[in-house]
Amino acid sequence: MTQPLKAPDSFFINGEWVRPRHGPMLEVVSPVTEEVIVRYPEAQPDDMDRAVAAARAAFDHGPWPRMAPSERASYLRRVASLIEARLEEIAWAWTRQVGAPISLTRKLVPQNATLFRYYAELIETYPFRDDRKRDDGGAVRVLREPVGVCAAISPWNAPMVLLTYKIAAGLASGCTMVAKPSPETPLEAYILAECIEAAGLPRGVFNLVPAGREAGDHLIRHRDVDKVAFTGSTAVGKHIMKVCSERLARVSLELGGKSAAVLLPDADFQKALPSLMVYSMPISGQVCFSLTRLLVPNSRKDEFLDLFLPAVTALKVGDPGDPATQMGPLAMARQRERVEGYIAAGRAGGATLACGGKRPAGLDKGFYLEPTVFSDVTPDMKIFQEEIFGPVVSVIGYDDEEDAVKKANATRYGLNGAVYSRDVERAFRFAQRMRTGGLTINGLIVDPKHPFGGYRESGMGREGGPEGLDNYLEVKTIHIA
Template identity: 50%
Template sequence: MQIKDRLFIGGRFVEPATASTLDVVSPATEEVIGRTPEARPEDIDRAVTAARRAFDEGPWPRMPLAERIEVLRRFRDAYASRLRETATLLSSEVGSPITWSTRAQAGAPIGVLDYFLALAPEFAWEREVPGATGPVLIRQEPVGVVAAIVAWNAPHFITFSKLGPALVAGCPVILKVSPENALSSYIIAESAAEAGLPEGVLSVLPADREPSAYLSRHPGVDKVAFTGSVDAGKAIMASAAANLARVTLELGGKSAALILEDTDLDRAIPALMPHLIPNNGQVCISMTRVLAPRSRYDEVVDRLAEQFRAMVVGDPLAPVTTVGPLVSERQRERVEGYIAKGVAEGARLVVGGGRPAHLDKGWYVEPTLFADVDNSMTIAREEIFGPVVVVIPFDDDEDAIRISNDSDYGLHGSVFSSDEQRALAVAARLRTGNVGVNGGGIAFNAPFGGFKKSGIGREFGPEGLQAYLETKSVYTTTRH
């Protein structure tokens, strides 16, 4: 049981404004494992005031880039030194299998920060173009105070996808974390304090939805960067619009994996499996729609069923576990509701669909595979955010493209084929921000984001840094 009694505001641990607290509950044991203060509007006001002062008057945005990078390298090293602790705590909070947590929950944030620290010295902070009266200097300047509002599913990875470029750009950040991850957020705050970030540059505030809404509409915020659900993204965008604050929204997905008729399944199925229900299916880029040709449909379903039955469901801290519990009882009820709806609408339950018989505690759902699914069914259209995958038949490549694009979302996807040129041709026609050919995943040096309701803007790559910058043109006069 960890008890925290202070909030990290403007670079210092201070008394919270109220006695409001948040309990962190283990999804594996259903027991309270920690308690932290909950940030309220008064705390947010203090954080915004400190960030405004840091941006308007402080050294951070005016510091030479090399000095800013040096501070951030200390931050990176302090955080990296606690990788094992971070992975263990996030598995305890979220239910992520420890092997996935070590790599993606705790390891990936270090890679994100490393990328932006390497990019910064090479980035075109200033360039010159000819103008009517003389050269025009085009400069990139920090956008201002950033509110980073992050989801609970991969909180540190999501955090550093925003912190990395924002801090490199010279922006102070107010980080709002979800109640489910309130404990692990202190590792970020303590690492920043150890690194000596200047006053006001970072605040870390655990809070629920009401304070999030207050932060997103705060007049002292210049940009809101959010990762979460579509509905929450719409609300945040509406709130930010009151101040014309810039927004980056990374929202949901219902990604499709297209298995073309000529695919070598001995290679494709092992390559596809890590992308179906990573983190117990609680990942926005999960490829939860598998599209299979009718001529090989039963073969694909049987291969996937074999893999699903082999998954080990259990304690997220056990190295053998491949599927842990969902983050909360509420989330399990939501997923079970979708499974029931799939059965009611006529889908065939091939594997799973219930709670593991060998576990009497924890918010577990068995890895679940549906076949005979039509793309119009609820389980094929809505983001379930749990260990549920549907297999949809198609007639030919044109039909596969049509079904894949028949979605409100457009975040990720993949195309499998023994002919890479064929796969590339299909991938080019998918309305999604990211597509894998014979695989999946993301790269920190390439822009990541979605089409349609999957979001606005891009993270990672140079585009991810540009999202935290404003462009200024300075017109000069040639002297003769």
Template identity: 50%
Template sequence: MTPQGVTIAHPDCLYIGGQWVPAHSGRAIELVSPDTEQVVARVAEADEADMDAAVAAARAAFDHGSWPVTAPAERVAAFRRMVDHLRARVPELAAAWTAQMGGLASFAGPMHGGSVMVLDQIAGFAERFAFVEQRPSMGAAVGLVAYEPVGVVAAIAPWNGPFGIMANKVAYALLSGCTVIMKPSPETPLEAYIIAEAAEAAGIPPGVVNLVCGHREASDHLVCNAGVDKVSFTGSTVAGQRIASVCGSRIARCTLELGGKSAAIVRDDFAIADAAKMLTGTITMMSGQVCAMLSRVIVPRRRHDELADAIAAEMKQVVIGHSDDPATQLGPLAMKRQLERVEMYVQEGRKSADLVTGGNRPAAMNRGYFMEPTLFANVSNTSRIAQEEIFGPVLSLIPADDEEDAIRIANESRFGLNGSVLTHDADAAYRIGRRIRTGGFGQNGLRMDFGLPFGGFKQSGIGREGGPEGFMAYLELKTMLLDAMPTAL
């Protein structure tokens, strides 16, 4: 069973060792539409035995197979065949995203088309990457630095951007010569099925790409398996802490892209009306379910009330509706537990700040996981709604005394993923951006470019994905000191 417009050949199977095999558990995971609360698909549920089988297949393909020693140019050619397959299935990827997590259909096509373009870009990075470099050496006639694949990679992706995030992990792993086990979120596994079918269609050797979808216990078992050399995880900070502790216990490698509580600083030269429109359009993007979301707004105290009124007016005009309606500007939250989480934070916010607008389920929407766009004003930066990631359409407006105070408030967070300043002065944007402790920073809104490094400071993660630098997380460095230059180079 799959959603309309999505064709998966073997949803009742897992992809292990180049074969579509039944799940050991015999169970299925039901995928629920956040628009209607109806089951729209079922896929095989992997248990601990399936995780072990996937690791064994990936281990055998890495230790004894051809992929790690295949010439980089040949790996690129094979990967480009995968990309061609995925490009042809962008409409299916878009439909799967809308059906599973309620992403707007009006945005789904461009989003997934853009993700495929990023894969092309990553292949280009691989073509130009020097996997062996000659370096000056005082210890030998020839000094070489070789970049070798890290090994078996467990790629764990979240439910909000399941295709782009998983595909990027697979891209860097494969092009580096690693073998990979995809573990998608149990809420949004269909994209990983399409990636596995692309690997099969492209002739990627058996065991190099594997797919297992399971719940928390089975996923933890995968992370704990000693046959996994590296975990690449995108998700919550709580889960990231567990993964880091497991990997640390056996000195396994890990890349963690975790949560955020990013701030936008509004300067005096930016018009209130423009700020209100931009900030409302941002917090309602993907129903606020974006790790790099600008969910805190820091504004000069004298402009606070004016901006609060302007944002409230913009929020009241937002069209809430089903994700497949072209007129919809704000769709549902992805699942029931996420709606309940947002509602909990709204109740917390009522205790410490002024609820200006929103905070309720829309009266006209009696089915689905919908929430009004919500604005809290006069928020203390020490409160829970300012310090904890809500992952919903909830915006906190925080007054600041001056620019120095605004920078202090922006940095007063255990997270450090993203940030922004709303100003027409590029020099001021650069100056402020260099003082904000985040992995990314943009002038005038939520700006992201996955062709450049992406990741966070502090509890927002470890390592970077994107850009040529993204390969480093999937490579080990080997120094070689030789008496002469080898003819193989």
């Protein structure tokens, strides 16, 4: 594909590359070849202790939280420029670890620099101090201050951008950070650490400790961690929230989704098709905001399937390093096994397998699976209710708009969604009735300069936009007598 991957051998703690004290190693397995492509050291609880201690000292005694926002902004811009110089490397790391097509990763990785530049610009005008008056004429100063030491825990599917949402906003606020990327995808976090080091941020402000479950659990339980920012599964998010509630540590959670795209009766299916093709199964469906439930009028369901199914079966599945590939493999063996289990459940539950459902012919090696579509899916089915996290889409019929709203809202999730209609105001009114944190009319847009997050079991808090900065701030009120 490209140059050999460099295997990390250290952690980044207190501004230095620190060799591990213990010997356990983690492995990155290629989803294309099923072979180990990187081995690297696994952080242990005492490594987490060192990282948290460094972040604690940097927050309590260092210059970072006390800098003028404009000074922090200059550092963030340096990080952005250093990231931009390594975009091709970042794109290939994503492709090689996860199996996301290189044509897609090249398109998306600039978001990392965008986030650092956005928060640099935002904090230069953000109201960290708001002077007010009381009814008695006395002065009140409302301050927004960094929450403290933050643990940033990111998943494997979009490794760098989901970490950067946290790091860029947290650093902009004046917090100090301990980053724990997914053990399956550490490489982009190392690139980020190298960029932060080269940008010259003070010691201890950013620390990187890749680890598995044990050390990760130690991190979220650490009494010197003031906040945990997590992206991942709803089950793990609930665990983090429970642990953090014991000391009332702050938590922001971006969790799972089962997002619905509702095609209203007047929708133009031809115009809707391109965005549905991109966003119903991006990165082989391993994206939390995927539009995995497609709601269409029963009166037009056959018309929709006649358009959608040929487009799905025509997707080019293969080597993600080939720029012509539209869908690569699933990221790991356990992920493919999980998705195959849901396909079996869909069949057993009475849904109609309209296409896909098996491993592609000629791709005997690698964690590949055909793009899969079920029709005749109803709310009582497992594949309607649960996040599959694979290339499986359900086509669901509805009778009228009331039925469509009911079915769109009939899961425990509420992360994302879309509404298609020739009448934008009609689509807007419908979108207001959907219980979900983000929606797009006639497409799907996720913009890092605007808030992203979910209702219900899709999480709490928002990433991106000014709301993403608010995640890392506490409010202090000072009355002057």
